[in-house]
Amino acid sequence: SMLIHVEEKGDVSVVNLLVEELDATNAEDFEKEMSAVIPAKKKVILDLDRVRFVDSRGCGVILFLLKKMNEAGGSFCLCGATKSVQTTFNLIRL
DSSP states (O other): OOOEEEEEETTEEEEEEOOSEESTTTHHHHHHHHHTTTTTOSEEEEEOTTOOEEOHHHHHHHHHHHHHHHHTTOEEEEEOOOHHHHHHHHHTTO
């Protein structure tokens, strides 16, 4: 099952995460699906609008993707994070 939906807007790929939880159960699949988008694209926005919970494994994948994009000279942004998800990110200094 697909975890992401990608919309092309000019030179930007907007990636909508289609799940409410990004955790150990689906982080690996998420990483695989994102690998098809990164680093083929130079600008990626990850929309976390639907996401209610991210665990350390989910955060690890996001950090990995961020590193990968930086190495490829691209930009990787997050948007739409809920307060609880933002709190998690702040805790691990994402």
